[in-house]
Structure formats: structure tokens, C-alpha cells
Amino acid sequence: xDDSTNKPxxxxxxxxxxxxxxxxxxxxxxxxxxxxxxxxxxxxxxxxTIVRLGGNVLTRPM
Amino acid sequence: xxxxxxxxxxxxxxxxxxxxxxxPRVMSLVVFTALVGMLVAPGHxxxxxxxxxxxxxxxxxxxxxxxxxxxxxxxxxxxARTAGRPIPxxxxxxxxxxGFGMTLAAxxxxxxxxxxxxxxxxxxGFTILFYVVIYxxxxxxxxxxxxxxxxxxxxxxxMIGWAAATGGTIAIEPVLLFLIIFFWTPPHFWALSLYRTExxxxxxxxxxxxxxxxxxxxxxxxxxxxILAPLGVTPWLLGYAGPIYGVAALAVGGIMIALxxxxxxERSGHTASKQMFAFSILYLFLLFATLLVDxxxxxxxxHVAA
Numbered sequence: 534x535d536d537s538t539n540k541p542x543x544x545x546x547x548x549x550x551x552x553x554x555x556x557x558x559x560x561x562x563x564x565x566x567x568x569x570x571x572x573x574x575x576x577x578x579x580x581x582t583i584v585r586l587g588g589n590v591l592t593r594p595m
Numbered sequence: 596x597x598x599x600x601x602x603x604x605x606x607x608x609x610x611x612x613x614x615x616x617x618x619p620r621v622m623s624l625v626v627f628t629a630l631v632g633m634l635v636a637p638g639h640x641x642x643x644x645x646x647x648x649x650x651x652x653x654x655x656x657x658x659x660x661x662x663x664x665x666x667x668x669x670x671x672x673x674x675a676r677t678a679g680r681p682i683p684x685x686x687x688x689x690x691x692x693x694g695f696g697m698t699l700a701a702x703x704x705x706x707x708x709x710x711x712x713x714x715x716x717x718x719x720g721f722t723i724l725f726y727v728v729i730y731x732x733x734x735x736x737x738x739x740x741x742x743x744x745x746x747x748x749x750x751x752x753x754m755i756g757w758a759a760a761t762g763g764t765i766a767i768e769p770v771l772l773f774l775i776i777f778f779w780t781p782p783h784f785w786a787l788s789l790y791r792t793e794x795x796x797x798x799x800x801x802x803x804x805x806x807x808x809x810x811x812x813x814x815x816x817x818x819x820x821x822i823l824a825p826l827g828v829t830p831w832l833l834g835y836a837g838p839i840y841g842v843a844a845l846a847v848g849g850i851m852i853a854l855x856x857x858x859x860x861e862r863s864g865h866t867a868s869k870q871m872f873a874f875s876i877l878y879l880f881l882l883f884a885t886l887l888v889d890x891x892x893x894x895x896x897x898h899v900a901a
Binding site for chain 1: 605606607608609610613641643644647650706710
């Protein structure tokens with residue numbers, strides 16, 4: 534490894550990734566779909582828990 | 596020392612592309628046959644648990660579809676029927692499809708195991724593994740018996756539905772449903788491959804018409820249909836279904852044989868094979884729908900023990 538690795542990089546500052554309009558739209562639709570899927574999963578787990586526990590859901594040691 | 600960093604473009608894949616990866620039409624048939632397997636099983640299925648099982652089976656089928664599209668992207672691009680899929684079109688990268696498929700596969704199997712029962716989950720896991728590894732990765736590109744053996748994956752959903760409803764008891768009825776779909780698969784796909792032979796040959800897939808020729812395929816379609824049609828009637832003959840199902844199975848089975856005979860006799864063109872392919876989908880749907888109606892009416896009128 535030579536000394537050049539520690540030298541500051543010259544040139545314009547990095548701009549980062551700029552998403553196009555299409556990429557932004559796609560990402561937003563994917564995010565909404567993931568949120569809906571996770572929400573549905575939470576509801577399913579909740580309902581199955583109630584079904585599995587039945588009336589015992591209200592019976593617990595205080 | 597120089598390091599090359601590959602620039603990965605941000606994804607342009609929308610929700611529709613991911614839904615397409617899950618093969619929604621195949622998924623709908625899987626869900627329907629699993630639903631029938633679940634509802635014809637003895638005993639009462641809690642609707643919440645039943646719906647949960649069906650969602651897991653649907654997601655598992657979607658996972659298998661996505662993994663199939665990931666592995667087959669190189670041949671999909673060469674076939675007219677599959678060139679419009681999300682990966683060949685450049686909408687989804689192979690890596691995205693693989694990650695999506697594996698995540699869904701693990702999620703569906705674990706959820707089914709934790710929320711419904713372990714036997715059904717194990718069967719779903721086996722089905723996904725069989726479809727992706729045995730069929731897609733191994734048989735599809737090596738043997739004309741690919742869809743015959745691989746058809747087992749598509750035939751398992753009614754058994755998964757039965758296992759989800761009963762906790763995994765073994766019975767002849769779900770095995771019959773498995774056998775019906777198993778023997779339905781070859782005539783269904785070979786009818787399609789008869790008029791897509793050039794597509795399959797270009798992609799290097801050894802489908803029966805590519806390897807053994809047109810006439811051998813037409814003969815095999817007839818042989819499998821002659822096994823399938825009587826098999827379709829057996830749930831009635833063995834007393835698992837009533838006369839509504841029996842009459843319907845005889846009628847649609849008769850039409851399947853008539854179409855297979857027309858396919859066998861056809862010397863030029865593909866009219867008969869196209870009709871056979873289209874009707875085969877209706878055949879399976881009608882058979883399972885009638886079984887469901889027959890069983891539900893039997894339960895409603897007290898003929899069949901629920």
C-alpha cells in the first residue's frame with residue numbers, strides 16, 4: 534500500500550445518489566406495500582392468538 | 596491496489612412487478628385446490644386458522660414462482676411466452692427476485708408452522724424445495740419427464756390444505772386429489788408445448804415434443820388422459836363424494852378424452868392442442884369446484900358427516 538491512500542481526494546464533492554422521478558415512485562409504492570403486508574401480518578398474529586387462547590384470553594393470574 | 600466498486604442502480608421495480616414474480620395465475624389455482632383440500636377434510640376448520648393457512652400457502656406458492664423466475668431468467672429471455680417477465684424485461688434484478696423469493700419462502704413456512712401446524716408447514720417447505728430445486732434447477736433442463744415428476748409440486752396443495760385442517764392425519768381422499776392433479780399436469784403442459792415447441796427448442800428445454808417429436812407427445816397426452824379421466828371419478832366411486840360430483844367428473848372426463856383423441860388425430864395445425872390446453876384448466880377447476888359444492892351440499896343436508 535502506498536502513501537497516496539491517505540491523501541485527500543481531489544475533485545468535486547460527491548453528490549450521492551439522486552433518484553429519478555420513476556425510482557422515487559417505485560420506492561414509495563414498495564414501501565406502502567411492505568407496510569400493508571406487515572400490518573396484515575400483525576392483525577393475523579393477533580387474531581390467531583385470540584382464536585388459540587379462546588376464553589382463556591381473559592383468565593390470567595393477577 | 597485498485598478496487599472496483601460496482602455501481603448498483605436504484606430499483607425501478609414497482610409492486611406490480613413483484614406480484615408478477617409470484618405467478619398470480621398459478622397461485623390462484625394453488626389456493627383454490629388447497630381450499631378444496633381444506634374444506635373436504637373431516638371436522639371443522641376455524642375460519643381464522645383456515646384463512647391464515649391459505650395465505651401462507653399462497654405466499655409459499657408465490658415464493659416458489661419468484662425463485663423459479665430468478666433461476667430461469669436466462670431461458671425466459673429466449674422464449675416468447677416468458678420474455679415479458681419482470682427479470683428479462685429488466686424491471687427486477689435476479690438478486691432482488693432471489694431475495695424476495697427466499698424471504699417469502701422462509702416467512703410462509705415459519706408462519707404456517709407457528710400459527711397453524713408443523714405438518715402442514717413441513718409439506719409447504721417440501722413443496723417449495725421440490726419445485727425450485729428438483730424441478731426448476733434439475734429436471735427442467737435435463738429430461739422430458741420434467742413436468743411429469745415436477746408436477747408433484749403442483750399436486751401437493753390439496754394435501755397441505757387437508758393437513759392444515761386435520762393436523763396432519765393421513766387419508767386416501769387427499770392422496771386421490773394429489774393423484775388427479777399429478778396425472779392432469781402432463782396432458783395440460785404437453786398440449787401447450789405442442790404449439791410452443793420452437794420456443795422450448797430455442798431455450799434448450801427438453802420438452803417432450805422437442806425430444807421425442809410431435810406424434811409421441813400426442814400419444815402420451817392420450818395415455819395420461821385415459822388414466823386421468825377414471826381417476827377423476829374415483830372420489831365418487833369410493834364414496835368420498837356424492838352423485839353431483841360423479842356425474843360432473845364423468846362429463847368433464849369424457850370431454851377431456853374426446854379432446855385428447857382429437858389431439859392424437861390432428862395431423863397439421865394446433866387447433867386441437869390449443870383447445871385441450873384451454874379446457875384442461877377448466878377441467879381441473881370444475882372437478883374441484885364440484886367436489887366442494889357436492890361436499891358442502893352433503894354437509895348442509897346431512898348426507899356427509901362433517
